[in-house]
Amino acid sequence: MEDVSEDIRNLAARHQEFQRQIEAINQQANMVQASITNCDQTIVTINELKTASAEGKTAETMVPVGFGSFVYAEIKNAEKVVVDLGAGFSAEKTAEEAIETLNRRKEQLTKILEQMNTSLTKYVQGMQALESEAVRLQQSGQA
Numbered sequence: 001m002e003d004v005s006e007d008i009r010n011l012a013a014r015h016q017e018f019q020r021q022i023e024a025i026n027q028q029a030n031m032v033q034a035s036i037t038n039c040d041q042t043i044v045t046i047n048e049l050k051t052a053s054a055e056g057k058t059a060e061t062m063v064p065v066g067f068g069s070f071v072y073a074e075i076k077n078a079e080k081v082v083v084d085l086g087a088g089f090s091a092e093k094t095a096e097e098a099i100e101t102l103n104r105r106k107e108q109l110t111k112i113l114e115q116m117n118t119s120l121t122k123y124v125q126g127m128q129a130l131e132s133e134a135v136r137l138q139q140s141g142q143a
Helices: 002-054 095-142
Strands: 059-066 069-075 080-086 089-094
Touching: 002 059, 002 069, 002 095, 080 095, 089 095
Parallel strands: none
Antiparallel strands: 059 069, 080 089
């Protein structure tokens, strides 16, 4: 009987570890999903600015100047975009190159998200196996 109790405690400890891993993966997946959404929004914005510029319209935006304050500004050249390359580096690109860069980043993030979801599935399956094993041990201990 004591061996069964010890086994159940071990299973519970492993179950809690799986829960912590699942929570960590969920938090990371949410951040990756937010980055994917940010890429999509940026692509839409660049396309809208290009369209407005091509139609001869003046695009107006608000530019942050600090401490939650903004000024209105007109976009003079929607064909040039400064894109974050990562690791603190940025580069000026054409609007089309910027969109290509963002689409590549989105593809990379989507692959990472898929890997996270695969890991998540494995942890959930592991938790279910532990739960089944705990039930089996409890039933054998009661017999």
